[in-house]
Amino acid sequence: MKEISNKHRILIFGASGFIGYAIYKELCGYFKTFGTYRTPKQEFVKNKQFIHYNVEEDDTYEILDLVKPTIIISALRGDFNAQIIAHSHMVEYMKLHKTKMLFLSSANVFDAYSKYPSYENDKTYSNSVYGYFKIKLENMLMRLPKRQVAILRLPMVLGKHSPRVEEIKTLLKAKEPIEVFPNLIMNVTSDFKVTQQIHYIINRSKYGIYHLGSQDLVHHEEFIEEITHALHLGKAKFKRVFTTNDDRYLAVLPKDHLLPKHLQLQSKEVLKEIQL
16 A cells, blocks of 8 residues: 655645646645635545635635645636636745745646747747636746646547546437537647646656657647547537637647656557547
8 A cells, every 4th residue: 555645745736627627636645735625526525635615706825824835836717817816825825835836827828829848948829818827827927936836738638537538428329410620730638647747747846848749740630530430439520610720739749858768748648548
């Protein structure tokens, strides 16, 4: 039986979501790990490591004071303004207690750049409300001492039970068309790989900006087609959506902060995990 390390107390904001819960399951066998949930499902209510938290209504300070984390992982979703207030409170707590944060950001911080993929030290620039919101939170965290923050930018995260794969399954069974973007070039990752990468970043006390996507690029249309083949749920119908006549990139590639070989991945590995 593994011994739980007392080195860290980890608090995951948004631990009941798809990625947040995957992170919780990866870390809870190694560290004192706590998480917040919003929707009162039995599995969270019964788990004494989980605390109810509604980002729009509840005070972040109360949970931080209760858990006294050495590491905060932010996988929050919900109202953007409420999240900005919540993160500003987390930052205040971090200044007082030298707590570290791993912040889950997005490839959308670069969605205004369409001509090429983006690397860790590229300047962020977004045309979308979501991308602009993530940039605002990144900038807030970057004002803290460097060693206190790891910004983890994620492309599309897939997995056997990810919301996107579940949606594709539902559409396939209903024989409804699946939206694809023929000109979109992206990279991808899986919940399984992201949680391993986060575990490594915690163990090795890493900080800075990490791009946790596959090292190869895929076309959105072709990759979604491959997913439908992998699911074996019948012939897929597709609705092709053209936002531009030219190829458009939305990819976060690692260059400056490369993880060890066993933690790097190719898109075909993501497909394999969906099939398992």
